[in-house]
Amino acid sequence: MARTWTAAGACMAVIAAGFYLSITNGMFDMSIGEVAKTLLGMGSSREHELVVFTFRLPRIVLAILVGAALGMAGSVIQGVTRNGLADPGILGINAGAGLTVVLYMFLFQGTVELTGWAAVMAMPMFGIAGGLLATSLIYLFAREQGRLDPQRLILVGIAIASGFGALTMYVSLKMNPNDFEMAAVWLAGSIYSANWKFVAAMVPWLVVIPPLLWWRARTLDVLQLGEPTATGLGAAVEREKNMLLFGSIGLVSASVAVSGSIGFVGLIAPHIARRLVGLRHRSSLPVSGLIGAAMVVLGDFIGKTIFAPAELAVGIVISIIGVPYFVYLLIRSKS
Template sequence: MDKRVASSIARAWIVAAVTIAVMLIGVYLSLTSGMFDISVLDVFRTLFNPGQVHEHDMVVFRFRLPRIVLAVLVGAALGIAGVVIQGVTRNGLADPGILGINAGAGMSVVLFMLLVQGSIKLTGWAGVMLRPMFGLIGGLLATILIYLFARERGKLDPQRLILVGIAIASGFGSITLYLSLKMNPNDFEMATVWLAGSIYSANWKFVVAMLPWLIMIPPILWLKARSLDVLQLGEEMAGGVGVATEREKKILLACTIGLVSASVAVSGSVGFVGLIAPHMARRLVGHSHRYILPISGLIGAAMVVLADYIGKTIFAPAELAVGVVISIIGVPYFVYLLLRAKR
C-alpha cells in the first residue's frame, strides 16, 4: 500500500475516533443531566437491567435516549448531504438549507400536517412514516426549481446557485407561513417549534422513520465517492475520463434529497450542519470524498447532539431549539466563508 494512502487512512481513523469521543461526551451529558439528574451508574443499570426503577426507565427510554439517537441520525444525514451538495455544485457555500431543499421539504410536511391532522394522528405509525415521503416531494420540487433557474447553457452555474437557492427558500418559507396560519392554535404552535429545528418531541417512531434512509443511502453515496472526486475537476474533464456527469449528478442529488427530507420530517429545518460539517471534514482529512463523507456524518452527529444538550440546559427549564443553537454558530461561519471567497 502506498505510504500516502496509508497515512490518509490512519488520519481518517484518528479523526473518526476523536469525533466519536466528542459525541460520546455529548451523549453522556444528555443522558445524565436535565430536570431529573441520573448518575452514570444508574444509567448503565437502566440500560442493561431495565425495570428496577420506574422513574429511571421512563427518563432514559422514553425521553432522553430516543432524543439522542434521533440527534445522531439527523446530524449524520445532514452532514453527509452537505458533502454531496457541495461536491455536485463545486460550491463550498452550498448547503441543503441555503439552497432551499430544507424549505421545500418543510413546506410539504406542513401541508401534510394541515391536510391530515384531523384524520391521521401524527404520533401514530401512519403519520410518522408518511411524513418523510411528503418531505421527499417538497425536496424534489425545490431541486427541480434550482435546476431550472440556476442552469446556464444546459449546465449548473455555481455562481447563480446561491442566489436561486435563497430565493426558492424564501418562496417556500412564505408558503409554509401561510399554511401554518391556517392551522388551529395548538397545531400552529407545534408547527412553529418544529420548523425552528427541534427534536424535543423525539420518540422511537421517529427513529424508526429515519433508519431506512440512513441504512440505504449513505452506502450508495460512499460507492459514488470517486464520482464526486472526479466532478471537482469540472464537467468537461469528468466526461473525458468516462464519468456520465448528468446521470451521476441526478443519482447523487436524489440520494441527498432523501436524506434531507427524512431529516426535515422528524426534526424540522436544522440549518448549517450541512455547511459546517463538510468544511471541517475537508480540513481534517483532505479532499477525498471516500473519507470526507463518513467524517462529515460523524461531525454532523456530534454537532446536533451537543447543540441539543446546550439548547435544553442553557435556559432551563425553557428549551432552545437545536436549529437555533446551530444557527447562532452557523451564521457567523457562513459570513466568514463569504468573506474568504471574495479574496
C-alpha cells in the same frame, strides 16, 4: 489514512461525551451507574426506564442520525456544485418539506383521527413529499440544454426556498395559536418529539444511501477538476451528478421530515472535515457525517439545558454558531 482514523476517533469521542451528558442530565438527573443498569435491564425503576428509553435515548439516537445525514448531504452538495458555501437548505429542500408539513398541520391536525404508525409517520411523510416537490422544481428549472448546471442549481434553489418560505409564513398566519406555536417550533429545527418510530423511519435512509455515496466518492473528486476535464477522464458527468444529488436530497428530506429545518450543519461539517482530513471525499464524506452528528447531539444538549426548564430548538442553537461561521467563510472566500 491515519489522519482520517484520528479525526473519526476524535469525532466519536465527542459524540460519546454528548451521549453521556444528554442521557444523564435533564429535569431528572441520573448517575451513569443508574443509566447502565437501566440499559442492561438490571433491576432499574419504572421511572428510570421511562426517562431513558422513552424520552432521552430515542432523542439522542435521532440527533446522531439526523446530524450524520445532513453532514454527508452537505459534503456531496458542495462537491457537486463545486461551491464551498452551498448548503442543503439553500437548494430549497428544507423549505419544501416545511411547507407541506405546515399544510398538514393546518388542514388535518385535529380533524383526522390516526392511530399507530400512521399517527406518528403522517407528518414525516408529508415532509418527504415536500422535499420531493422541491427537487422536481429544481430539476425542472435548473436544467439547461439537458444538463444540470451547478451554479444555476444554487440560484434556482434560493428562489424556490424563498417562494416556499413565503407560502409557509402565509399558511402559518392562518393557523390557530396552538398549531402556530407547534409549527414555529418544528420549523426552527427541533427533535424534542423524538420517538423510536422516527428513528426507525430514518434508519433505512442511513443504511442504503451513505454507502452508495461513499462508493461514488472518487467521482466527486473528479468533478472538482471541472466538467470538461471530468468528461475527458471518462466520467458520465450528468448521470453521476443526478445520482449524487438524488442521494443527498433523500438524506435531507428524511432528516427534515423528522426534525424540522436544522440549518448550517451541511455547511459547517464538510468544511471542518476537509480541514481535518483533506479534500479526498472517501475520507471527508464519513468524517463530515460524524461531525454533523456531534454538532446536533451537542446542540440539542445545550438547547435543552441552558434555558431549562424551557427548551431552545437545536436548529436555533446551531444557527447561533453557524451565522458567524458563514460570515467568516464569505470573508475568507473573498480574500
